[in-house]
Structure formats: C-alpha cells, structure tokens
Amino acid sequence: MNIKDIFKMSLTGLSTHRVRSFLTILGIVIGITAITLVTSLGNSAEELILGELKTLGPNNIFVIPGRQDASFASGSALLTDSLKEKDVDALSKKSNVPGAVKVVPFVFGPVTVSFDAENYSTTLLGGGGGIDEIYGLETKDGEFFSADEVYQKAEVVVLGSKVAEELFGNSDVVGQKVKMKDKTFRVIGVLEEKGQSPFVDFDKVAIVPYTTAQQYILGYKYIQRIAITAKDEASVAGTVKDIEQTLRDSHNITDPDKDDFFIQTQKDLAATLSTITSVLTLLLASIAAISLVVGGVGIMNIMLVSVTERTKEIGLRKALGAKNSDILSQFLVEAVLLTGIGGVLGIFFGSLFSYLGTVIAYRFYDINFPFSSPISGALLGIGVSTVIGFIFGIYPARQASKKSPMEALRYE
Amino acid sequence: MALIEIKNLSKIYRDNEIETVGLNNISLKIDEGEFVAIMGPSGSGKSTLLQILGCLDRPTSGQYLIDGKFLDNYTDNELAKIRNKKMGFVFQAFNLLPRLSVLENVKLPLIYGGYNEPERNKIAFDMIKLVGLEDRINYKTSKLSGGQKQRVAVARALANNPRVVFADEPTGNLDSKSGEIILDFFQELNDKGHTVVVVTHESYVAQSAKRIIQVRDGRIESDVLVKDRRIIKEDGLIK
Numbered sequence: 001m002n003i004k005d006i007f008k009m010s011l012t013g014l015s016t017h018r019v020r021s022f023l024t025i026l027g028i029v030i031g032i033t034a035i036t037l038v039t040s041l042g043n044s045a046e047e048l049i050l051g052e053l054k055t056l057g058p059n060n061i062f063v064i065p066g067r068q069d070a071s072f073a074s075g076s077a078l079l080t081d082s083l084k085e086k087d088v089d090a091l092s093k094k095s096n097v098p099g100a101v102k103v104v105p106f107v108f109g110p111v112t113v114s115f116d117a118e119n120y121s122t123t124l125l126g127g128g129g130g131i132d133e134i135y136g137l138e139t140k141d142g143e144f145f146s147a148d149e150v151y152q153k154a155e156v157v158v159l160g161s162k163v164a165e166e167l168f169g170n171s172d173v174v175g176q177k178v179k180m181k182d183k184t185f186r187v188i189g190v191l192e193e194k195g196q197s198p199f200v201d202f203d204k205v206a207i208v209p210y211t212t213a214q215q216y217i218l219g220y221k222y223i224q225r226i227a228i229t230a231k232d233e234a235s236v237a238g239t240v241k242d243i244e245q246t247l248r249d250s251h252n253i254t255d256p257d258k259d260d261f262f263i264q265t266q267k268d269l270a271a272t273l274s275t276i277t278s279v280l281t282l283l284l285a286s287i288a289a290i291s292l293v294v295g296g297v298g299i300m301n302i303m304l305v306s307v308t309e310r311t312k313e314i315g316l317r318k319a320l321g322a323k324n325s326d327i328l329s330q331f332l333v334e335a336v337l338l339t340g341i342g343g344v345l346g347i348f349f350g351s352l353f354s355y356l357g358t359v360i361a362y363r364f365y366d367i368n369f370p371f372s373s374p375i376s377g378a379l380l381g382i383g384v385s386t387v388i389g390f391i392f393g394i395y396p397a398r399q400a401s402k403k404s405p406m407e408a409l410r411y412e
Numbered sequence: 413m414a415l416i417e418i419k420n421l422s423k424i425y426r427d428n429e430i431e432t433v434g435l436n437n438i439s440l441k442i443d444e445g446e447f448v449a450i451m452g453p454s455g456s457g458k459s460t461l462l463q464i465l466g467c468l469d470r471p472t473s474g475q476y477l478i479d480g481k482f483l484d485n486y487t488d489n490e491l492a493k494i495r496n497k498k499m500g501f502v503f504q505a506f507n508l509l510p511r512l513s514v515l516e517n518v519k520l521p522l523i524y525g526g527y528n529e530p531e532r533n534k535i536a537f538d539m540i541k542l543v544g545l546e547d548r549i550n551y552k553t554s555k556l557s558g559g560q561k562q563r564v565a566v567a568r569a570l571a572n573n574p575r576v577v578f579a580d581e582p583t584g585n586l587d588s589k590s591g592e593i594i595l596d597f598f599q600e601l602n603d604k605g606h607t608v609v610v611v612t613h614e615s616y617v618a619q620s621a622k623r624i625i626q627v628r629d630g631r632i633e634s635d636v637l638v639k640d641r642r643i644i645k646e647d648g649l650i651k
Contacts, residue, residue: 005523016511316507319468320568321496321524323489405495406469409507 001326010333017306024302025342027295028388032346032381033353034288039377040354042281047370049273053266058233059101060134061240062264063091063226063247081222082260087250088128088226096246099239102229104128107210108200109218113159114179115167122163122204124180126213134227137202142174142189150209155216158189162203180206183216236265285377292384295342296392303335303396314400315408328401335393336386343385347378413480414441415576415607416465421474423460423630434460436630437474442609444575447602449621449638450611457630459580462611466499466578467491496525500569502594504581506561508568510554514545517553518568525572539567543597559590566597576607583617595620596644620644 014021065082083105090096092103104127111124125131129147132138145156157178164173164187176187185208194202214221230239240263247261248254307314314327354371361369423434435457442448442465452458463469464476467483476483478494486494495501500521508517518536527535540546543563548556553564562582569577579598583591598608599620610621618624619642626633 001523001526012511312507313509316509317520317524318492319466319495319501319507320521321492321572323492323524325489326524404469406463409468409503 001322001329006326006329006333007337009330010337013306013310013330013334014337020302021338024299025295025338025345027291027298028339028342028385029295029345029349031288031292031295032343032385033349034291034346035285035384036347036350036377036381037353037357038284038288039281039380040350040372041357042277042284043372043376044354044358044369046274046277046281047372048368049277050270051370053270053273056266056269057134057136057229058266059230059236060266061228061230061236061243063087063228063243063261064264065222065224065261067260067262080224081220082251083223083226084221085223087247088223090246090250091226091228091243093246097228097239097242099230099235099242100228101231102130102133102227104130104134104227104229105210105223105225106131106227107213107218107222107224109213111180111206111217113157113163113167113206115176118167120163120166122160122206123200124213124217125200125205125207126210126218127207128210131207131227134229135200135202137194137207138192139189140192141172142187144189144207145209150211153211153215154209155183155185155212156188156208157185158191158207159187160191160201160203160205160207161193162201163206164190180208181217236267240265285380289384292388296339296388299335299338299389300392300396303331303393304399306334307331307396307400310400311403311408311411314403315405315411318403318405319409324401327403328397331397331400332390332393335397336389339385339389339393340382343382346385347381350377350381414477415444415446415479416442417477417480418464418471419475419477421464421471421476423457423464423469424472433457433630435464435471438630438632440625440632440635442576442607444607445602445605447598447608447620447622448610449618449624450609450627451613451615451618451624452627452633453613456627458611458613458627460630461627462578462580462609465609466501467495492524496521496572498575500572500574500577502562502565502569502577502579502582504584506553506558506565506585508553508561508564511552513550513552514540514556514564514567515549517564518571521568521572535571536567539571540564542570543567557590558586559593562586562590562594563597566594570601574606576609577601579608579610581612582610583612583614591617592644599644616642 063083065080088103088105091100106125106127108123108125110121112119112121129145129150132144139158140161142158144158145154149156157180159173167178168176173187173190177184178187179185191202210223228239228243230236243263248256248259251260253259317327358369358371361367417440419439421438422436425432425434438461450458450461460469464471478498483491509520515533515536518539519532522532522535537546537549540549543566545560545563545567548560553561556564577598582594586594595617598610602608610617612618619638619640621638622641623635623637625635
C-alpha cells in the first residue's frame with residue numbers, strides 16, 4: 001500500500017461523513033483563524049508603531065530622568081526630578097557634547113484650556129526653543145515661540161488643531177487669549193493637523209515655553225525630557241556617550257550603575273516596542289492555541305466514535321490482508337487531513353479578517369494600519385494543526401489497528 | 413503434504429473469568445483441491461473452526477500448519493500476509509464497503525497485496541466479469557441485490573488468486589436461486605484446483621461439497637466423503 005492509496009482511503013472515509021467532518025474541524029478552524037489573525041494584526045501593529053517612531057527622527061536622543069532598572073524591591077527612589085536647568089546648560093556646551101546640534105528641554109502635564117465658557121482638557125507640553133523641529137511640527141497659522149520667549153517665560157501658547165477647533169470653531173485663533181490655571185495666554189500659533197503620533201497627539205496639545213509651564217502651571221523646577229539632536233545618524237552613538245559623561249560629571253556620579261537618568265534613541269525605542277508587541281502577539285497567540293487543544297480533543301473524540309462505528313470495516317480490511325500499520329496509517333491520515341484542512345481554512349479566514357480589520361481601521365478610524373501578510377502565522381498554523389492531528393489522531397488510530405480481525409468482523 | 417493441518421488444537425474464550433470452550437482438542441487435515449463443508453448446530457464451534465483455519469484468530473493451544481509451516485510464532489503482520497496471499501473470504505453478511513463501487517471493493521485485497529494500479533484494475537475487472545457483474549462495475553455496492561453483493565464478495569475473495577477460499581454461511585442471506593449461483597461458483601473454482609471450505613448448517617449446501625465435517629461441542633463428530641454429490645450445473649439451475 002503506498003501513500004496515494006492511504007490518502008485516497010482516508011479521503012473516502014472522511015467524505016462519507018461530510019457534515020460530521022466539517023463540524024469536527026470547526027474547532028481547529030477557529031483556533032487557526034485566531035492565531036493567524038493575532039499574528040497578522042500583531043505584525044501590522046508593530047509595523048505601524050515602528051513607522052510612527054520614524055517620525056521621531058533617527059538623529060534624536062532623549063534623556064529621561066530616573067533609573068531604568070528602578071525596582072520597588074531595591075527601595076531606590078524613581079528620581080524623576082533628577083534633570084535640572086543646569087544639565088541643559090551643561091549639555092548645550094559644545095565642549096561637552098560636540099555632536100549636539102540642538103538641545104531642547106521639555107516638560108508635560110495635564111491642563112485645561114479655557115476660552116469664554118469653553119473648556120478643553122488636554123496635555124500641556126512645555127518646550128524649549130526648537131521643540132517644533134524635534135517633532136517636525138508646522139504651524140498652519142501664526143508661529144512658534146522663540147528662544148527669547150522661552151527665556152522670558154512668555155505667556156504664549158501654540159494650540160493643536162483640534163483644541164483650536166473645539167474652543168474657537170472656525171474663527172481666527174491667533175491673537176486670541178485663553179486661560180490655563182487662571183493665567184492668561186496669548187495664542188501665537190495653531191499646528192497643522194498631524195494625525196496620530198506615537199506618544200503625543202499633537203492635534204490635541206497645548207504647547208508653551210517650558211519655563212512658563214514650570215513657573216505658572218506645573219509648579220516645579222525640574223525637567224522631564226531633554227531632547228538632543230545629533231549632527232547625523234552616524235554620530236548618535238558617540239553623542240550618547242558624551243551626554244552620559246556630561247550628566248555624570250554634572251551629577252557627581254562615578255558608578256554608571258547609579259545613573260539617575262537614562263537615554264533613549266529611536267533605535268532603543270524601536271527595539272523595546274517591537275519586543276513588547278512581539279510578547280503581546282505571542283501571548284494572544286498562546287491563548288488562541290488553547291482553542292486548538294479543545295479542537296484536538298474534539299477530533300480525538302470523533303475519531304474514536306468513527307473507529308467504533310467502522311469496526312466491521314477494520315475487521316474486513318484485516319481479513320483481506322491489511323497490516324496493523326495499514327489501518328493505523330489510514331486513521332491517522334484521516335485525523336491529520338481533518339486538522340490540515342481545518343488549518344488551511346483557518347489561515348484563509350484569519351487572513352481575510354485581518355485584511356478586513358486593516359480596511360476598517362483605515363475607513364472608519366483613519367488609521368493607516370498596514371496589512372501584514374500572515375505567512376509566518378500561516379506556516380505556524382499548518383504546522384500546529386498537523387501536529388495536533390497527529391497527537392490526537394494517534395490514539396484512536398492505534399485503537400483501530402489493534403482490533404483483532406475476528407472480533408471486528410463479529411462486531412454488531 | 414496437506415495444505416492446512418491442525419493438531420490437538422483448542423480455543424477457549426475467556427469473558428469475565430467465565431471460560432467457554434470453542435474448540436476442544438481438534439486435529440484435522442485439509443488437502444489441496446478439497447471442497448470441505450463444515451456442519452453443525454449453532455454454538456457447535458463450526459465458525460470458530462473456520463476463523464482459526466482462516467488465520468482470523470489464534471488458537472489457545474495446539475498447532476497450525478499451512479504448507480507444512482508452523483504458524484505458532486507468527487506476528488499479526490505475517491498472518492495478514494498469509495490471509496492476503498493464500499486465502500479468500502466470503503461472509504454471510506457480504507461485508508462489502510457500501511460507499512465504494514463494485515470495482516473498488518474487489519480491488520481492496522489487491523491494494524494490500526502490493527499490486528500497482530493498472531494491475532489492480534485489470535485483475536479486478538477480470539474477476540467481476542467472472543461473476544457476471546461487468547455491467548455493474550461502477551455501482552455502489554449498497555445499490556446491489558443480495559445475490560449480486562455475494563457475487564462481488566466472491567470476486568473479491570478470488571482477486572488475489574488464493575489457494576483456499578473460506579466461506580461462512582455464504583448462502584445464509586440469499587434466496588435459493590442466488591445461493592445456487594454462489595455454490596456453482598465454488599464448484600467451478602474447486603474444479604480449477606482451488607481449495608474451498610464452507611461453513612453451513614444447510615444440508616443441500618453441504619451436499620455440493622466433496623467432504624463433510626460434522627462439529628458438535630467443539631469436537632469433530634464425523635468426517636466423511638460425500639457420496640451423492642450435487643453438481644449444480646447438471647441440475648440445470650445455472651444460466
């Protein structure tokens with residue numbers, strides 16, 4: 001008996017119970033659909049996030065206060081107030097960080113912007129001069145504040161397009177006065193619509209000089225981020241080293257393990273985020289895999305029923321000279337074919353749903369969610385479903401092959 | 413040398429500690445070219461004897477020889493090969509696979525016998541022609557009458573050109589005319605040199621054999637040659 005004979009027999013066996021075969025593989029179809037969908041959407045999400053991250057600019061370096069490995073167990077404070085004005089000054093010195101083209105401190109916090117009776121709660125971003133260039137922001141009306149205005153703690157604000165629209169409707173915004181924390185600010189600019197961004201939604205932001213934010217709104221003296229633009233991508237690594245050295249000197253730190261700041265580059269962020277999305281994808285896929293086990297048990301159950309029902313057939317085949325291994329292969333291939341077909345259907349539906357998901361995200365939520373071809377998910381799905389067929393098919397197939405021909409023939 | 417020989421063979425069934433004696437110390441020889449009818453009342457052990465002779469079951473004790481070879485230590489697979497190469501089976505309940513066509517049913521033993529597809533088709537077609545069902549070759553066997561089904565079973569039993577054909581009550585589910593056709597096939601086969609062993613409780617079936625073995629309570633009660641053998645073709649019942 002050759003492989004072709006085995007497949008033909010198994011297919012005949014399955015086609016005699018079409019409805020039952022279909023219902024049996026539903027569990028597998030659902031499981032593989034879920035896995036394909038999750039891995040495909042996970043890949044899409046990763047692509048989307050990494051794509052967004054690129055808008056940060058590959059030359060930008062972010063200094064963040066605190067200790068990266070600060071754990072509650074070690075009892076160390078989170079040190080969120082470790083970056084001060086003097087650090088900005090130190091980093092701005094060419095002799096300290098020769099690769100830095102721009103050093104921009106910033107702070108952020110929640111704020112409510114008011115105009116007449118209208119209130120809008122959103123994120124306040126306090127930046128140094130040049131924050132617009134760091135994030136690639138453009139104004140559609142008016143302009144950004146200057147370094148002088150930062151120095152003078154000028155009471156000026158640049159509003160996100162959405163904030164402006166909510167507060168002022170379609171009327172002119174530049175030159176109007178808004179209130180934040182009982183302080184009056186003059187609107188000097190409105191941002192272009194930018195859409196989604198990885199960390200801040202710039203359509204819904206209010207940007208003021210960081211000095212102003214510290215003084216009048218947030219009420220503290222420390223700095224939450226320092227963004228530094230390096231000359232070019234190649235000099236990022238060297239610049240990071242210079243920044244570390246400068247800050248250690250400034251903070252009197254000799255042991256790098258005791259750094260009270262950490263540094264992120266676009267590359268670091270990309271690596272971190274892609275780890276997070278991969279772990280999430282894996283987690284979701286594992287949950288989906290549980291349904292495969294359930295499906296597998298269903299297959300085993302039906303195969304056992306089928307073996308019992310077909311006891312006479314097994315006896316007859318044995319009487320005609322089928323070896324135990326012939327019977328074993330026939331039933332095992334039936335189980336594997338069942339799960340394999342389930343796997344193929346699952347991949348089809350998973351890809352379809354994933355594609356529909358990206359279309360819906362684009363149409364209704366305006367998110368440019370890239371469709372990620374689920375090839376790795378598909379291969380995984382086929383592999384997993386075949387293995388499931390094997391695992392849950394082997395026991396019923398063995399039961400079938402062990403039947404004595406005489407007892408099987410007698411079975412009623 | 414006998415085709416099949418059994419010596420002091422017993423078969424005891426155990427079910428929940430209760431022992432039932434199927435065969436009790438039987439010795440028997442069947443030579444090449446014989447046509448043997450095994451008779452006896454129900455529960456006498458005649459079917460058990462056929463199953464042992466047909467290598468469908470293993471004896472509890474005693475010896476079994478085919479072509480002079482002891483089968484004591486044969487594995488399941490070796491027995492399967494012997495059944496496939498040397499034996500053919502016809503059952504009372506036909507035991508065809510109902511969803512398969514006539515051709516596919518007859519091809520079954522050939523699939524397990526290692527023939528390639530063209531050989532299978534040719535042999536199966538010849539066998540189906542032999543039993544006169546060539547116009548039904550692609551019918552599902554569930555669509556056939558009882559007599560036609562048993563003819564398919566005969567074709568299947570002959571496909572591997574077996575040395576011996578075992579038949580367990582082959583006419584039990586058939587009307588008398590269909591039964592006679594089957595018996596005629598057996599006589600023709602036997603004339604061509606095949607050994608035939610038929611289990612039956614009907615004397616007219618036994619009378620068409622050459623030798624009758626009476627079994628009772630798991631023992632051989634009598635073993636005689638048939639005197640007035642019924643030759644079916646001469647009775648004018650066929651064709």
